[in-house]
Amino acid sequence: MEIRVEKIRKEFDLYPALHDVSLKIESGELIALLGPSGSGKTTLLRLIAGLEQPTQGRIFFGNEDASYRSVQERNVGFVFQHYALFRHMSVLDNVAFGLKVRPKGQRPPKAEIRRRALELLEMVQLNGLEKRFPSQLSGGQRQRVALARAMAIEPKVLLLDEPFGALDAKVRKELRRWLRDFHDRTGHTTVFVTHDQEEALELADRVVVMSQGKIEQVGSSDDVYDRPNSPFVFSFIGESASLPVKVEGGVVHFHGAPTGLTAQRDGEARLFFRPQDVSLIEEGPGMTGPVTSSRRLAGTRIAEIELGSPEKPCHVEVEVPLEASASNGSILSFRPTRWKLFY
Amino acid sequence: MSNERFKNPITESAPVRWALIAAVLAFLALFVLTPLVIVFTEAFSKGWEEYILALQEPDAVKAIRLTLLVAAIAVPANLLFGLAASWAIAKFEFRGKSFLITLIDLPFSVSPVISGLVYVLLFGANSVLGPILKSHGLQIVFAVPGIVLATIFVTFPFVARELIPLMQDQGTGDEEAAISLGANGWQAFWYVTVPNIKWALLYGVLLCNARAMGEFGAVSVVSGHIRGLTNTMPLHVEILYNDYNVVGAFAVASLLALLALLTLVLRTILETRYGSELSAGQKH
Numbered sequence: 001m002e003i004r005v006e007k008i009r010k011e012f013d014l015y016p017a018l019h020d021v022s023l024k025i026e027s028g029e030l031i032a033l034l035g036p037s038g039s040g041k042t043t044l045l046r047l048i049a050g051l052e053q054p055t056q057g058r059i060f061f062g063n064e065d066a067s068y069r070s071v072q073e074r075n076v077g078f079v080f081q082h083y084a085l086f087r088h089m090s091v092l093d094n095v096a097f098g099l100k101v102r103p104k105g106q107r108p109p110k111a112e113i114r115r116r117a118l119e120l121l122e123m124v125q126l127n128g129l130e131k132r133f134p135s136q137l138s139g140g141q142r143q144r145v146a147l148a149r150a151m152a153i154e155p156k157v158l159l160l161d162e163p164f165g166a167l168d169a170k171v172r173k174e175l176r177r178w179l180r181d182f183h184d185r186t187g188h189t190t191v192f193v194t195h196d197q198e199e200a201l202e203l204a205d206r207v208v209v210m211s212q213g214k215i216e217q218v219g220s221s222d223d224v225y226d227r228p229n230s231p232f233v234f235s236f237i238g239e240s241a242s243l244p245v246k247v248e249g250g251v252v253h254f255h256g257a258p259t260g261l262t263a264q265r266d267g268e269a270r271l272f273f274r275p276q277d278v279s280l281i282e283e284g285p286g287m288t289g290p291v292t293s294s295r296r297l298a299g300t301r302i303a304e305i306e307l308g309s310p311e312k313p314c315h316v317e318v319e320v321p322l323e324a325s326a327s328n329g330s331i332l333s334f335r336p337t338r339w340k341l342f343y
Numbered sequence: 344m345s346n347e348r349f350k351n352p353i354t355e356s357a358p359v360r361w362a363l364i365a366a367v368l369a370f371l372a373l374f375v376l377t378p379l380v381i382v383f384t385e386a387f388s389k390g391w392e393e394y395i396l397a398l399q400e401p402d403a404v405k406a407i408r409l410t411l412l413v414a415a416i417a418v419p420a421n422l423l424f425g426l427a428a429s430w431a432i433a434k435f436e437f438r439g440k441s442f443l444i445t446l447i448d449l450p451f452s453v454s455p456v457i458s459g460l461v462y463v464l465l466f467g468a469n470s471v472l473g474p475i476l477k478s479h480g481l482q483i484v485f486a487v488p489g490i491v492l493a494t495i496f497v498t499f500p501f502v503a504r505e506l507i508p509l510m511q512d513q514g515t516g517d518e519e520a521a522i523s524l525g526a527n528g529w530q531a532f533w534y535v536t537v538p539n540i541k542w543a544l545l546y547g548v549l550l551c552n553a554r555a556m557g558e559f560g561a562v563s564v565v566s567g568h569i570r571g572l573t574n575t576m577p578l579h580v581e582i583l584y585n586d587y588n589v590v591g592a593f594a595v596a597s598l599l600a601l602l603a604l605l606t607l608v609l610r611t612i613l614e615t616r617y618g619s620e621l622s623a624g625q626k627h
Binding site: 049 | 527
């Protein structure tokens with residue numbers, strides 16, 4: 001099921017949570033909505049589910065306008081951040097709930113409901129736990145019960161709100177791989193919300209980076225990491241450093257001195273680069289400053305260098321080879337090898 | 344360090360502990376246990392037969408019936424009111440919400456006598472509404488409807504106060520999950536909300552019922568003390584006692600005391616077994 005979000009605007013008490021957001025999600029795609037808290041990613045997910053009504057704009061499921069359809073009519077599988085399992089029902093009853101509440105004509109017979117629920121539990125690898133109650137399960141198991149419960153209604157779309165947020169790091173990694181597998185097996189169009197970029201980059205076919213109620217960039221992991229299209233995306237995804245620079249006569253100047261980098265357009269700009277995309281230089285134009293601190297990070301060393309004037313210092317982190325001398329106070333010169341200017 | 348020598352920083356020394364416990368027990372014995380024992384000894388002071396006879400006396404039977412009738416109307420009414428109010432407060436955002444919460448607590452802070460008086464001033468013969476009611480042949484004050492109204496007013500907060508904190512704590516997540524799975528509003532309420540709050544609801548109903556049957560002040564003002572007609576059990580106890588009918592007064596009082604004990608036992612069972620599900624509700 002393809003989903004199209006067209007110029008959606010959502011206001012809560014006149015405070016806009018989403019400004020004219022448009023997005024097209026392909027059928028069978030696994031897509032991540034990534035952003036800091038308050039970026040509107042959960043609001044967008046809830047709008048797609050029908051748990052919120054848009055102030056303006058429309059949502060299409062395939063070719064049908066679903067904007068004014070109720071949650072029940074949209075037939076989406078929604079997995080809540082804290083799972084929202086029914087605590088007084090057994091695991092089996094939780095999974096069977098969506099079938100049990102169907103109107104008489106569409107409700108399968110009891111034995112069939114039970115068979116389907118057990119089948120779903122097997123699919124999420126929880127066979128044998130059907131008699132337990134949610135409080136008797138681990139976080140990862142609850143998560144999978146929530147998924148099985150959502151799948152029971154044979155949804156066209158699977159929506160997950162921070163699916164791994166409440167789990168510890170190890171279980172999170174396992175479930176991440178498991179969800180990717182699950183998606184590849186079932187082929188559902190899946191949208192999940194996360195604030196964890198590693199999760200988004202590893203799991204999703206495409207990542208939607210959001211900030212302050214707007215979509216900043218939509219693209220593959222490679223796109224958003226290697227070709228960020230805005231200062232926000234550059235600084236939000238991965239490590240980065242940024243410096244205020246001035247382009248004069250096609251040469252990028254920092255603090256009045258040429259950096260050895262060239263650009264087409266003159267003017268004030270911000271220079272972004274990643275710590276690993278620099279090379280240390282012995283001579284020639286570059287950026288030079290004393291090391292203020294350094295730390296060992298696995299196979300490399302990260303040095304913090306103070307640039308600019310002592311009154312208005314800029315600190316940037318760069319990766320230096322282990323053998324380079326980077327003790328505090330030693331002077332280092334470097335030049336970015338991959339970088340981007342935002343005017 | 345040996346365990347015996349280790350002194351818990353927030354535990355008092357043994358003599359202090361014993362002194363405090365003894366003081367509390369003495370206090371309870373004097374003010375709670377003694378009256379309870381006296382109620383039963385006085386009720387049985389002339390033997391079983393007199394006790395049974397006192398309870399079979401026609402006015403006493405009518406008072407018991409009236410009390411049961413009033414409770415049978417007031418408790419379900421406040422069950423519905425309480426459920427509706429806590430649902431609205433816990434699951435929706437609207438203006439004037441904190442005012443509504445204050446309003447629900449009002450009967451706790453107003454003297455029951457005042458609340459009874461309000462009904463007399465509102466519906467009595469000399470009130471604005473009095474002539475209109477009279478022309479329609481409706482008698483509210485000094486009749487059963489007035490007693491029911493006063494009881495509903497006084498017991499209004501019990502169910503709502505029990506449910507509001509619990510339902511606020513539970514939020515709307517479970518209901519959202521239910522409707523996302525295709526349930527309609529009624530199914531979500533019946534299969535998800537009610538099971539989540541059932542013990543707190545029962546607890547609230549229990550307290551509400553105990554108060555409805557035991558209420559004296561408000562009912563005393565609106566009832567008019569007509570024997571066999573508008574006397575509830577607590578009012579009947581007073582009348583019998585003023586008539587120097589000690590056995591009769593204490594026999595009826597013993598029924599109220601039994602109700603109190605039963606409430607206490609059920610309450611303790613609920614609290615020990617479902618304490619976590621009653622959650623933040625315990626504020627009385």
